[in-house]
Amino acid sequence: MKAESVVQRRLLELAEVDAELSRVDHKRRTLPELAEIDAAEKTLRERKDALVSVQMQHSDLDREVARQEREIESVRARADKDRKLMESGSVAAKQLTELEHELATIGRRQSALEDDLLELMEQREALELDAQRTGAEVDKAEQVLAEAASRRDEALADLDTTQARREGDRAALLPQFPEDLVKLYERVRAQKNIGAALLQSRRCGACRLEMDRNTVAEIKAAPVNEVLTCDNCGAILVRTAESGL
Incomplete structure (x- = not known):
């Protein structure tokens, strides 16, 4: 799946909104x-x-x-x-x-x-x-x-x-994202509660696991518009300058 890098970065805004909605739901129940x-x-x-x-x-x-x-x-x-x-x-x-x-x-x-x-x-x-x-x-x-x-x-x-x-x-x-990207995001979020996360210092922002060298090498080689997901939790990995690649 392809999506412009700026669009992928905007997924972090959506993820933050959804994270707060999840916190609201948790607070409501507890x-x-x-x-x-x-x-x-x-x-x-x-x-x-x-x-x-x-x-x-x-x-x-x-x-x-x-x-x-x-x-x-x-x-x-x-x-x-x-x-x-x-x-x-x-x-x-x-x-x-x-x-x-x-x-x-x-x-x-x-x-x-x-x-x-x-x-x-x-x-x-x-x-x-x-x-x-x-x-x-x-x-x-x-x-x-x-x-x-x-x-x-x-x-x-x-x-x-x-x-x-x-x-x-x-x-x-939501209207700012391609339909197939939204579907992927929603599917992952329904399973893991986090649809997209920042790849920071070679760690997935969702599961917090550090990636091995081979995985990091594959991510480096991937085009910037390639939509990547974490092998561990499935969250969409958003690459920025903080990713440490």
Whole structure:
């Protein structure tokens, strides 16, 4: 394949544009903010799960407190009924003794229920504090996630700007090359990620390997308009005064 030396040298401009586009793509995939977002999302899920767990426990305690209060109210109503019956003076001495015994039993039952209720109320109060703390942790995790997402969006916007600019440069460069040269360049770039490189001090600028004497001699003997490629990596070798030939 033939191409004027000036055209071949212009391939280095195209290669630099493509190298920057590759760097942009790599940065887009490896932004530190992406890892931060993953970690923040995991933390947020954990905090939300913890909050749901506390809320469920609180809901269970609310039901238990309500049940306990109903039972205490039932016991109180029974005690009031017995007292009114005793105060009515319409019961016999034996029934009065039985009512007094029942009232004593009810009193002990009421005291035990009230003690249990107090313990449940203390547990609920502790859970309310836990829910407040966990809710604050959820808010903090959401803020951390939002800040990481904002930084990611800013970084992506910068990369989008660079990519758009360099893609414009690329579109302007491509028409300056023969079609067969572009096809060779693109084929090599697709395989090795570098389509063309400067031959500098007898080293390929793509794979950085130094060429042996025979190869250097062949390159020296080749016409300046001959398109040469690296035997090692396949990149198009662009010859200039820096090539050391």
